[in-house]
Structures are given as structure tokens and as C-alpha cells.
Amino acid sequence: MYMHAQRRSLSEGRWHFQHGPIDIVLQLQGNPDACATALEKAWHRFETLLPELVSELIFLRQPVAELSDHVFKHPVAQLMHRAVAQAAFAAPDGFVTPMAAVAGSVAQSLLPYLAQPGVDKAYVNNGGDIALHLHPAEHWRIGLVTDLSQALSCLSADDAGEIDAVVDGAFMIEAHMPVRGIATSGWQGRSFSLGIADSVTVLAATAAQADVAATLIANAVNVDDPRIQRRPADSLRDDTDLGARLVTVDVPPLSEVQIQQALQLGLDCAQAMQTRGLIHAAFLSCQGQSVLVESMECRVES
Numbered sequence: 001m002y003m004h005a006q007r008r009s010l011s012e013g014r015w016h017f018q019h020g021p022i023d024i025v026l027q028l029q030g031n032p033d034a035c036a037t038a039l040e041k042a043w044h045r046f047e048t049l050l051p052e053l054v055s056e057l058i059f060l061r062q063p064v065a066e067l068s069d070h071v072f073k074h075p076v077a078q079l080m081h082r083a084v085a086q087a088a089f090a091a092p093d094g095f096v097t098p099m100a101a102v103a104g105s106v107a108q109s110l111l112p113y114l115a116q117p118g119v120d121k122a123y124v125n126n127g128g129d130i131a132l133h134l135h136p137a138e139h140w141r142i143g144l145v146t147d148l149s150q151a152l153s154c155l156s157a158d159d160a161g162e163i164d165a166v167v168d169g170a171f172m173i174e175a176h177m178p179v180r181g182i183a184t185s186g187w188q189g190r191s192f193s194l195g196i197a198d199s200v201t202v203l204a205a206t207a208a209q210a211d212v213a214a215t216l217i218a219n220a221v222n223v224d225d226p227r228i229q230r231r232p233a234d235s236l237r238d239d240t241d242l243g244a245r246l247v248t249v250d251v252p253p254l255s256e257v258q259i260q261q262a263l264q265l266g267l268d269c270a271q272a273m274q275t276r277g278l279i280h281a282a283f284l285s286c287q288g289q290s291v292l293v294e295s296m297e298c299r300v301e302s
Contacts (some may be wrong), residue, residue, distance in 0.1 A: 005047045015039065019050045023107055026114065026124045028133075034118025042113040042124075049106060060098045061241035062171035064088050068100075079105040087278055090216045090269050092194065099241040100251075103129040103191075104183050104211025111180075111207075113193075124207075127190055129183040129214075131207035134175040142182055144169040146199050146285035162174075171203060179280050181207035186212035192233050192240065192247035196254075196262055196286060197221035202270075203281040213279045221286055223259075228250045254287060263291050287295035287300060 005019035007120045014025035017024040026042070028035045052074040053060065059070055060077060072078045080098035084107065088096050107126040107218075114122040115133040122133040123140060132140055146168045173179050185191065186199040193215075200218040229250035233242035236249070254262075261287055270282040270293040282293040 005050070007043060007046075017043065017046050019046065022046075022050055022126065024107065024110070024124060026110070026122065028114050028122035030120035030135075031116045031118035034116055036298050038116040038122070040115045041116065042110050045113050049076060049109065053102070053106075060102070063095050063097055065094060076105050076109045079109060079208050079260060083206070084212050085271065086209070086276075087149075087212045087216055089276075090220070090273060092219055092222075095245070096212070096216065097241045097269050098207050100215045101208045101212040103127050104131070104181060104207035106183065106211070107131040108207040113136050126207075129207055129211045130181065132173060132180045132182070134173070134180075136175050139172060139174040142171045142173060144171060144201055144283060145184070146282075146290065147188075169283075171201075173203075177280075178205055179203045180205060181210035183207065183210035183214040185218040187218070187248040187251060191215070192236070192242060193221040194245065194247060195222040195266070196228060196251045197266060197284060198246055198287065200266065200270075201283045202279050204279045209278055213273050213282070217266050217269045217273070217282060218283065221262045221271035223254065223262040223265075223285060225226075225254065225258060251287075256289070259286050259289050262286055263289060267293065 005064040006017060007017045010016055012025045013027055028038060053076060056072055056074060056077045060080060067081060072081055080101045083101040084096055084098045095226040103126045107124040107129050108131040110124045111131040111133055120135045121138040124131045126281050181204045184199055184201045185193060186197045187193040187195060197218040200214050202210045204213060218267065228248065231249050232248035233240040233246055233247045263284055266284045273279045275292055280295045284291050
């Protein structure tokens with residue numbers, strides 16, 4: 001059993017919400033009374049999220065291809081299933097479960113409670129999967145980190161994740177843009193990856209879409225090399241939805257040709273998703289090399 005949900009205030013008007021594995025930092029700006037009311041609405045919703053997910057976990061860990069006849073009961077589970085079903089074509093072997101969108105879906109589900117009249121802008125950051133609210137003329141500047149191991153070491157230095165990781169660039173998200181979700185995945189991140197990308201950052205219409213897209217694109221960034229160490233996911237974590245599928249645990253220095261081949265596979269996946277309208281932009285990084293899937297609205301600042 002998980003302990004009760006907890007929250008505490010951070011600097012600069014940010015808040016930390018935590019319940020079991022869900023670890024969120026959020027911020028909202030605008031009229032103080034409106035922000036206070038919105039914060040309470042989001043908190044009361046947050047308190048019920050984990051029990052809802054746990055009640056449907058057995059189905060959320062099943063391949064989406066086997067769930068066509070299943071009806072999920074709760075809004076976050078429905079959001080996860082819908083986002084993954086739309087992107088399942090990009091799974092290398094056709095296998096992907098709704099859990100591929102869990103962090104982004106949780107972040108996205110809290111956003112309507114913050115997006116109240118009088119709140120000019122807000123974000124919900126669930127372990128790097130971010131949902132955004134922006135009124136006209138507002139913007140958020142989102143840092144881009146290409147080395148997830150460095151980012152996680154920075155976060156571990158503060159129990160609420162207050163220390164900013166060193167960023168390599170940034171996305172400026174303005175209200176007129178179609179982006180309201182951002183997610184990053186890679187083999188050194190919090191979740192398992194089948195690929196070798198150091199990081200894949202995706203900008204999409206929603207955090208749920210960005211989450212599953214980042215996961216699948218990062219899986220696609222791959223190359224065959226016997227020096228790459230992989231282990232069955234269930235040998236590393238009992239509760240994984242990946243079963244015995246091999247996940248990456250170590251990547252040695254690779255040749256420039258190998259890195260380019262791996263990034264090209266990820267680029268192909270990202271462009272296919274962009275063509276289908278599932279993402280707006282993506283930034284893929286592997287061992288110092290990177291490729292960018294850009295749109296007219298979404299550009300990276302150096």
C-alpha cells in the first residue's frame with residue numbers, strides 16, 4: 001500500500017505533489033486568489049489519481065493490440081489507452097502498452113484543474129513529461145537536456161527536484177503554437193528503453209501524445225552491436241510491463257557511422273509520427289550527435 005498523497009511548496013511559487021511513484025512539480029501564475037483556488041482543485045484531483053490507476057493496472061500493462069474490446073473506467077486510463085493506440089504503428093515489434101503514456105497522461109489530467117479563469121499560465125512536470133497551459137501572449141521556455149544521466153543526477157541532489165539540470169538548448173513555447181505537451185525519453189532515463197538514444201525530446205499537442213511518442217522514437221534509435229549490453233526488463237524490475245523484452249543497460253562508444261544509422265531510424269519514426277499529426281517536433285541525441293524534426297511553429301534555441 002502507498003502512503004497518502006503529500007504536497008509541499010517550493011521556491012518561485014512551485015509545488016511538489018507526490019504519491020507513490022507519481023512525483024510532480026507544478027507552477028501556476030496569474031491572479032493570486034485564482035491560482036490558490038486552482039491549486040486546491042488540482043490537489044483534490046491528484047489525491048484520487050493513483051488509486052484509479054492501480055485499480056486498472058492489470059489491463060494498463062497489457063499490449064494495446066489486445067485491448068480493442070476493453071473499456072477503461074477512469075479518465076486517465078482512457079487517456080493513456082487512446083494516446084498509445086494512435087501511436088502503436090510505430091512500435092518496432094507492434095508491442096506497446098498504455099503504460100507508455102502514463103507519466104504524460106497524469107500530467108495532462110491535472111492541467112484542466114489549473115487552467116481556471118485568472119490563471120495566466122501553468123505547467124505540470126511529471127518526471128520530465130510536461131503539460132502546459134497558456135493564455136494568449138503568454139509563453140514558457142523549456143530547457144533541452146541531451147544527457148539524461150546528468151539531468152537525473154542533478155534532480156537527485158534535491159528531494160523535490162528543484163535543481164535545474166544543465167541545458168543544451170531550449171524550446172520557446174508561445175500561446176499561439178499548437179504545442180501543449182513535452183516529453184523526453186532515453187536509455188538512461190527513469191523508464192526502460194529498447195534503444196540507445198541518450199535523449200529524445202518530443203513536442204506534441206498533449207503530454208500524453210508526447211510521452212508515448214518519445215518512448216517509441218527512443219526505442220527506434222538503435223543499432224546492432226554485441227558490445228551494447230541489454231537485459232530482460234523483468235530481471236531488473238518486477239512490475240515492468242515489458243516482460244522479458246531486452247532493454248538497454250549500457251552503451252559503449254560507437255562509431256560515427258553506427259550513430260548516424262541509429263539516429264536515422266529514429267528520424268524515420270519521428271517523421272512518420274509527424275506526418276500523421278501525432279507530434280509537432282522532435283530532437284534526437286546520441287553520443288554527441290543529434291537530428292531535429294522541426295516544424296514551422298516549433299524551433300530549438302541554441
